[in-house]
Amino acid sequence: MAFLATRLTNKCLVGRNNLFFPFLTLSLKMSNTIFYIMPLSIVFVGMISFNNLSLKYLGVAFYTVGRSLTTVFNVVLTYFVLNTTTSMQTLLCCAVIITGFLLGVNQEGSTGHLSYGGVICGVMASLFVALNAVYSKRALPLVNNNPWKLNYYNCLNGMFLFIPFMVLFGEVDVVASYPRLTSSDFWFVMTFTGIVGSLLGFVAGLQIKVTSALTHNISGTAKACLQTVMVVVINKEVKSFLWWLSNAMVLVGSAVYVMVRRVEMKMEMGVENKEKESDTEEDAVRIETSDDVKSNL
Structure with missing residues (x-):
């Protein structure tokens, strides 16, 4: 984690423009960018929804295990989407993670507090987290590799994508009838949550940019483990x-x-560097051969 923080800091100091929110104007180009980022936004909405549902039906302490399959889904997506084969060592790591997940489900079930609906939501959240990292990596070039822009467009799309779900599941009436809807304390907490969420989105985009989608998923797993320990200790x-x-x-x-x-x-x-060196040597040989032929003529 310290190494990752150092890398992020160095990258930020090199490209300071990424640390400030860019000036945005409404234009045809902006609307096209919003459209092309829509797949990422759909995945983002799915990730937020299943994350919240898993936290609703599962304890925070079980959140780590419930979300542990992100790495496994990352391997699966690499195989089916990128057609990249996976080594036996990687499969063994996935087997250990899956075993830990099943053991955690078993232990949580023995306490009588397990919700299988929550487990399913946790599995789906893991899938969408893996997809979110992959699509974020693909979408960054569309916004000149600026995490602020990506976060802005993504949240803008998500704001409208959530509306149909609110109507479909009757959340509009729930929000309208909330007794503390006009409370200043409620809006302070909501505003603070929104600011923190935006900062998290920016840091996630910056992390994916300077490292990789895999690193982002792994650091998320480490964060969840720390969160689990803190919850168990705080709640005794x-x-x-x-x-x-x-x-x-x-x-x-x-x-x-x-x-x-x-x-x-x-x-x-x-291997890639060796292939490039080999190609360079072959090109040099061709040039020398061509020069010799010309000199003989």
């Missing part, structure tokens, strides 16, 4: 050894996965 909850083991398996499986992928990516870059 007592958890079984197997419950802690399930969380440890998720964290260890994700950490080893990062190490495996780092080694694999270095090997892939080495």
